[in-house]
Amino acid sequence: MGLILIIQDTVVKKLVIFGVGLIGGSVALALKKAGVNTQIVGVGRTRQSLNEALNLGIIDVAESDIQAAVHDADVIMLAAPVAQTTQILKSIQPFLQANTVITDAGSTKGDVLNSAKTVLGSQFNQFIGGHPIAGAEKSGAAAAMADLFVAKNVVLTPTDETNPEAVNTVTTLWRDCGANITTMSAEQHDAIFAAVSHLPHLLAFALVDDIASRPNASQLFSFAASGFRDFTRIAGSHPEMWRDISLANRQALINEISAFEQELATVKQLLTQSDSAGLEALFERASHARNQWAKRQQ
Numbered sequence: 001m002g003l004i005l006i007i008q009d010t011v012v013k014k015l016v017i018f019g020v021g022l023i024g025g026s027v028a029l030a031l032k033k034a035g036v037n038t039q040i041v042g043v044g045r046t047r048q049s050l051n052e053a054l055n056l057g058i059i060d061v062a063e064s065d066i067q068a069a070v071h072d073a074d075v076i077m078l079a080a081p082v083a084q085t086t087q088i089l090k091s092i093q094p095f096l097q098a099n100t101v102i103t104d105a106g107s108t109k110g111d112v113l114n115s116a117k118t119v120l121g122s123q124f125n126q127f128i129g130g131h132p133i134a135g136a137e138k139s140g141a142a143a144a145m146a147d148l149f150v151a152k153n154v155v156l157t158p159t160d161e162t163n164p165e166a167v168n169t170v171t172t173l174w175r176d177c178g179a180n181i182t183t184m185s186a187e188q189h190d191a192i193f194a195a196v197s198h199l200p201h202l203l204a205f206a207l208v209d210d211i212a213s214r215p216n217a218s219q220l221f222s223f224a225a226s227g228f229r230d231f232t233r234i235a236g237s238h239p240e241m242w243r244d245i246s247l248a249n250r251q252a253l254i255n256e257i258s259a260f261e262q263e264l265a266t267v268k269q270l271l272t273q274s275d276s277a278g279l280e281a282l283f284e285r286a287s288h289a290r291n292q293w294a295k296r297q298q
Contacts (some may be wrong), residue, residue, distance in 0.1 A: 012074040014038065014072055014074050015028075015173075016041045016042075016063075016076045017041070017042050018043045018079060018080050018088050019080030020042040020049065020058055020079070020141050021139050021140050022139050022140065022143045023079045023105045023134075024042070024105070024144075025056075026134075026144045026146065026148035026149065027105070028040045028042070028144070030147070030150075030177035030178060031176055032057075034178075038074075040060050041059065041061045041062075042063070043064070043069050045080075050064070053141040056144075066091045066092060070095045070096065070100070073097070073100050074100065075102075081106075081238075082111065083244035085104065085111070086115045089102075089119040093120060093123075098123070099126070100126060101126050101163075101166045102116070102123075102128075103127070105130055105131065106131060106248075107197065107249075108245055109131060109186035110189075110248075113129050125162060126163055128156055128170050129189075130154060130155070130170060130174070131154065132152060132153075132154045149178050150177075151178065151180065153179065153182055154180065154181055155182050156183045167183075190249050194249055194256045199253065199257065201235075201245075202257070203260075204231065204232045204235040208235040211224075266282070267282065
């Protein structure tokens with residue numbers, strides 16, 4: 001017998017995932033690997049992507065009819081790019097049952113919660129925002145991995161209105177995927193990830209774009225080695241997804257860009273003044289902080 005998600009006599013018999021790419025597909029595979037006995041229905045923008053997920057054994061049913069997809073759903077997960085959140089919520093809202101739990105896996109939370117509150121109305125209490133801190137540069141169903149979330153953090157952002165049973169249901173789902181759960185407000189989440197995730201992605205994209213636009217780009221790339229590769233790895237990420245994330249969290253990201261510009265100005269001034277002691281002190285602080293972080297990760 002496989003595991004069953006049970007929260008106060010509520011059995012999750014049907015999980016509907018909108019977007020069966022890297023994140024949504026990995027959730028499905030993780031639950032299957034854990035032996036969770038629930039039907040997984042996939043919904044996507046194209047029949048091709050759904051058929052791929054179906055053929056790979058990621059989902060049990062591929063559905064393009066929204067009403068049929070969400071009928072009798074116990075949990076609905078939005079794992080599509082965050083810019084699609086409002087459209088998806090509007091499409092499912094007329095067909096939701098009172099006890100259906102809705103969650104998401106987007107990298108921004110303030111915009112998602114605002115959209116959910118506006119669209120879902122009285123059923124907003126059944127929505128809980130979520131963000132798995134895991135990923136890869138590749139996208140699509142073929143990139144999905146059953147162990148993507150093992151020992152990784154998932155942030156949940158319940159509000160004062162959120163039904164505790166909905167929180168428990170989504171918490172159990174992610175724990176069955178092998179994840180560790182943290183809860184915080186949407187505002188705190190967006191400020192944190194603007195600094196440690198969204199800004200690094202923008203810097204990587206910007207550096208590669210700068211190098212690629214130069215007249216001697218091919219020469220520069222031919223001499224780029226491990227340092228460039230490591231720093232720019234995340235510039236290979238999904239462009240549409242990161243466009244949506246950047247715009248959705250734009251104010252927090254603008255604040256972080258301003259802070260980083262000040263740090264760059266400091267470095268530029270140290271170089272201009274040939275301040276070797278100042279440069280070494282800055283590098284020492286950064287090296288120590290980075291090494292300490294790496295040790296904690298282990």
